[in-house]
């Protein structure tokens with residue numbers, strides 16, 4: 233009898249614990265009933281939300297938000313770059329669009345090497361030689377053609393109005409512009425719009441961009457790839473010594489791709505496929521973590537950090553060797569993502585001692601970071617969801633600004649591996665799979681993701697941050713699911729990062745005590761204490777059990793959730 237009583241109490245306790253985990257975290261971010269846009273700038277979120285409010289769908293809002301970011305957030309928002317979109321329609325259909333830049337026709341494997349075979353500093357990162365063929369305009373027109381519901385002029389007109397009205401400079405923006413001003417002047421000379429420095433509260437107007445957008449609204453996609461804009465762009469890039477030709481622009485196409493889809497416990501995760509490494513690497517990390525009950529370790533505890541780090545170390549080693557543009561290289565996805573392979577990969581992991589990256593090579597089947605990309609998440613009133621990450625690569629891309637057209641050009645060519653074994657600007661070491669070839673797309677880490685729970689839309693999520701994108705997005709999903717945080721809490725929680733090489737963990741400034749770091753060091757982990765950068769800038773939406781939406785707008789930037 234006594235035993236039965238004890239057993240009964242235990243059962244009640246256990247079921248309360250299970251209930252606690254199942255109980256949805258109380259929202260702490262903006263909550264709206266119908267629809268939401270979360271992006272890096274309030275102006276862009278407002279334009280996206282207004283498009284939804286006037287009856288547009290998530291795809292119309294994608295087009296407006298993408299271009300509004302080019303106006304309000306030229307640091308990463310762009311016409312001269314590219315990106316990836318993952319979507320989930322309200323009927324459960326999912327898909328992905330690749331509007332990544334690609335190498336010009338004249339590109340070749342050794343184009344950034346000198347006669348001795350050494351990488352020429354700056355050639356793939358700064359100025360016209362770093363520019364890949366831009367994909368953004370092709371991307372938004374693909375999205376609009378396939379899924380849009382409003383006329384393109386109705387979507388572009390609020391963006392053009394924003395260009396005319398101008399954008400108020402925020403504190404973070406003023407600091408960024410000041411920080412990069414010298415480099416922008418170095419690349420563009422003194423006649424650029426950015427010659428004058430600006431202060432917080434100033435209004436920045438880009439009349440040339442207004443003209444470009446008006447021509448695009450009138451003439452469509454071809455204006456950018458074949459029309460007057462194309463001709464002006466090509467003669468500008470070539471005058472500055474770059475490689476992109478009119479033929480390159482004419483041949484550019486965005487490509488619909490099958491996303492990476494996998495289960496993590498009772499979640500179904502839909503993320504970006506190659507040429508982004510985001511989905512594959514996140515899939516590997518989560519599947520290596522899945523056999524452990526990470527929620528029983530405290531959030532950001534020694535054990536949780538060890539488990540995440542060891543999974544990341546192994547996944548990034550594979551990323552750097554096997555992944556590249558799937559139209560150019562065979563990626564053994566069936567093996568890389570199989571449970572058998574991933575279980576074997578973690579076979580030597582123990583909580584007693586760090587594995588050394590020098591002992592981890594790619595699987596045997598045969599970084600310096602900041603937040604210069606941008607991500608936005610959209611859910612519309614019909615339940616369609618869009619997750620988009622878009623970039624110029626570095627801050628203001630190659631720093632090359634076309635004053636006549638009003639936008640910056642990417643330096644995405646640096647995402648290729650210029651020479652096997654030599655790290656790129658994110659410290660990522662590439663291999664043959666990501667070597668340069670004409671018309672090839674460079675490997676990305678962008679991870680626009682959608683998560684379903686119980687077959688229903690649950691999270692829309694993504695981040696900037698170069699190589700740290702994948703760990704930032706994965707940790708935020710774990711925060712929400714395993715550690716039962718609200719969307720806003722999950723986004724704000726302190727993050728850490730490990731990418732195989734260099735073999736060290738990087739921590740954000742807050743949230744990681746000296747004793748925690750000491751306990752990791754005692755187990756053989758290297759910690760980079762010189763740098764405590766921002767790791768990603770996650771913008772996400774969570775669908776609450778009653779159907780309302782909670783925004784997670786990263787406090788690390790000017791990011792804002794807007795909805796109704």
Ligand code: DON
Pocket residue numbers: 601602603604605623624625626644647675676677678696697698699701
């Ligand atoms: O595609 C990529 O992975 C990079 N071009 C992303 C760059 C980025 O996130 C910049 N921010 N640090």
